[in-house]
Amino acid sequence: MQLNLKNPIVFFDLETTGINIANDRIVEISILKIDTDGNEEVKTMRINPEVPIPAKTSAIHGIYDEDVKDAPTFKEVGRQLATFMEGCDIAGYNSNKFDIPLLAEEFIRAEVDFDMTKRKFIDVQTIFHKMEKRTLEAAYKFYCDKNLDDAHSAEADTRATYEVLKAQLDRYSDLKNDMEWLSKFSAHNKNADFAGRIIFNDKGVEVFNFGKYKGKPVTEVLDTDPGYYGWMMNGDFPLFTKKVLTNIKLRNAFGKG
Structure with missing residues (x-):
């Protein structure tokens, strides 16, 4: 075919x-x-x-x-x-x-x-x-x-x-x-980043897909544990994952402005 x-x-x-x-x-x-x-x-x-x-x-x-x-x-x-x-x-x-x-x-x-x-x-x-x-x-x-x-x-x-x-x-x-x-x-999840560290849940919200905050909305984690962003940015994560995380952080900050 x-x-x-x-x-x-x-x-x-x-x-x-x-x-x-x-x-x-x-x-x-x-x-x-x-x-x-x-x-x-x-x-x-x-x-x-x-x-x-x-x-x-x-x-x-x-x-x-x-x-x-x-x-x-x-x-x-x-x-x-x-x-x-x-x-x-x-x-x-x-x-x-x-x-x-x-x-x-x-x-x-x-x-x-x-x-x-x-x-x-x-x-x-x-x-x-x-x-x-x-x-x-x-x-x-x-x-x-x-x-x-x-x-x-x-x-x-x-x-x-x-x-x-x-x-x-x-x-x-x-x-x-x-x-x-x-x-x-052929997709397992709807990924926000290519590595699947951040995915969209069934409500279309970006959530973490690993670690202690798995399933938690990214914006919620950035608000309650702002140091988590720095940990990820300095960690061994793909550059594109860091780019997506930064975009979410900036969007969240401007949305509150």
């Missing part, structure tokens, strides 16, 4: 130095762009993370410091990538929890103004887990009856994710071929 697209959509996958959204860096990115007419364009590039790649991480994706020492940094290519993704909905595998938050961090560090909050996000892993609960390799075999050769290569994983989503739409009649519907279906 071909995707019913109102906007172009990009499928993307990252290979990184690790799994810490706030501190780790991209070493390879692959983006498969599907236009509304079905035309495909792929962009894959290695990125110099400007930090050493841990040996245990290199053992997984096969990318070593030597492989990226002459590659461009994200700051050098960030604007090019943003232009390529401009106006597109965004899909990936485990992308809502990892790839999108980490990519947002890289854009902020590179000082590239790329607003991803207006996009529709489709996480193929979430759809898969809700339907079958397996890994990408198993999903590819299950839905496409193919073996995923070259797994943990960004481009192979990216293209497999695209094929899996199309096969999911063919298999499940209760899935709608609509990116807005799929975006809502």
Whole structure:
């Protein structure tokens, strides 16, 4: 089944130095762009993370410091990538929890103004887990009856994710071929930030989604425990989470003015 697209959509996958959204860096990115007419364009590039790649991480994706020492940094290519993704909905595998938050961090560090909050996000892993609960390799075999050769290569994983989503739409009649519907279906929570540290509750109010104030409205916590803001701003939280928190703080302050 071909995707019913109102906007172009990009499928993307990252290979990184690790799994810490706030501190780790991209070493390879692959983006498969599907236009509304079905035309495909792929962009894959290695990125110099400007930090050493841990040996245990290199053992997984096969990318070593030597492989990226002459590659461009994200700051050098960030604007090019943003232009390529401009106006597109965004899909990936485990992308809502990892790839999108980490990519947002890289854009902020590179000082590239790329607003991803207006996009529709489709996480193929979430759809898969809700339907079958397996890994990408198993999903590819299950839905496409193919073996995923070259797994943990960004481009192979990216293209497999695209094929899996199309096969999911063919298999499940209760899935709608609509990116807005799929975006809502593949989301665990309605996040205010990409990492899911702050989410919207069922009343549309931003609440903390972790720690001692989990479930508490952010504005309420900022009023009763103003030091919590400083603790988060100085803590090991993603830059985008801090940006969202600051925006809520400023909005709350001006709303009282």
